[in-house]
Amino acid sequence: MxxxxxxxxxxxxxxxxxxxxxxxxxxxxxxxxxxxxxxxxxxxxxxxxxxxxxxxxxxxxxxxxxxxxxxxxGTAVARLARHAKGGSEVIPAAESVLEWVTLQTQESCALNVMRGMSSQVVACVTSPRRLLYHMRLGDTAPLYATSGGKALLAFLPDEMLKEYLARVTFEPITLATIRTVKALIDELEVVRQSGVAYVVEEFTPGIAGVARPLLDESGFPLASINIAIPMPRFNDAVRDHCVEVLGEAVATVSRRLAG
Missing domain, CATH: 1.10.10.10 (Winged helix-like DNA-binding domain superfamily/Winged helix DNA-binding domain)
Known part of the structure; x- marks a missing residue:
C-alpha cells in the first residue's frame, strides 16, 4: 500500500x-x-x-x-548546538577583544567560524592605516587558503578532518595557494603543535595572515581570530607581536565564555 x-x-x-x-x-x-x-x-x-x-x-x-x-x-550535543547558533555566543565575547587586537597591532582582524567547506567572517575591525586589508562581515574563503581557516581545520576531530580532506577541491587562488592534501596535512600538523596558523599571499596577493583558534573545553574549534597584514609591513618582529597579541585575545575570549 x-x-x-x-x-x-x-x-x-x-x-x-x-x-x-x-x-x-x-x-x-x-x-x-x-x-x-x-x-x-x-x-x-x-x-x-x-x-x-x-x-x-x-x-x-x-x-x-x-x-x-x-x-x-555528551560534548557532541553542545557541539551541534554551537553550530546551530553559528557562533552567535562567541561574537559578544569577542567584539571588544577584536578592537583591542587592532589597537595593539594597528592591523585589521576578524573572528571566523566554519561554514561547510569555508570559513566565514562573523565580526571584524578594520585597521586605521592607509595601506590595509578590508575584511567584511559575511566574507567567506576556503578553509585551506586562509590563516583563520587553517586554525579551524587543524583542531577538527579526526573524523571531521578526514571527511573534509576526502571532499576538498583545491583551487589555484594565487601562486602560493596549497594544492595537495599532503601539503595541507603537513601544515596542519605544525599548526596543531604551535597553536598558530599562517598564510603568506595564499588567498590575497600582498597579504599575510596570522591566526589562533578559539577552542571549547573539549578542544573543538569554536572560531578563530586572525590578523591580516600587508606584505610591506610583514616581518619576523611583526609576526611575533601578532602571535603574542592573539594569544592574549584568545585567552580573554575563552575566559569570558567560561565565566
Missing part, C-alpha cells in the same frame, strides 16, 4: 525515536540517569537500551559517569 512502511523502515524509525526520546529525557532533567531509570521511564527493553546507550556514548552524544553509574549529555 502507498505510504505504508516496511518492517525494516519501521524498525529504523523506532530506533531513531528512541534515541531522540532518550536525549530529550536526559537533557530535560539535566542530571545523570541510570540504565534502570531510563528503561523504566521510557519503556525501552533493557537489552535494546544497552546497545542504544553504547552507540550514543561512542558518538559523544552521551557520557557515562562511573561515580553514579549514570548517563549525561
Amino acid at each position: 502507498d505510504g505504508e512502511k516496511t518492517p525494516t523502515e519501521q524498525g529504523v524509525v523506532k530506533s531513531a525515536t528512541r534515541a531522540l526520546d532518550l536525549l530529550e529525557y536526559i537533557g530535560r532533567w539535566g542530571a545523570e540517569k541510570t540504565h534502570s531509570e531510563i528503561a523504566e521511564e521510557l519503556g525501552i527493553p533493557k537489552s535494546s537500551l544497552t546497545q542504544l546507550l553504547k552507540t550514543l556514548v561512542n558518538r559523544g552524544y552521551l557520557a557515562y559517569v562511573p561515580a553514579t553509574k549514570g548517563y549525561e549529555l
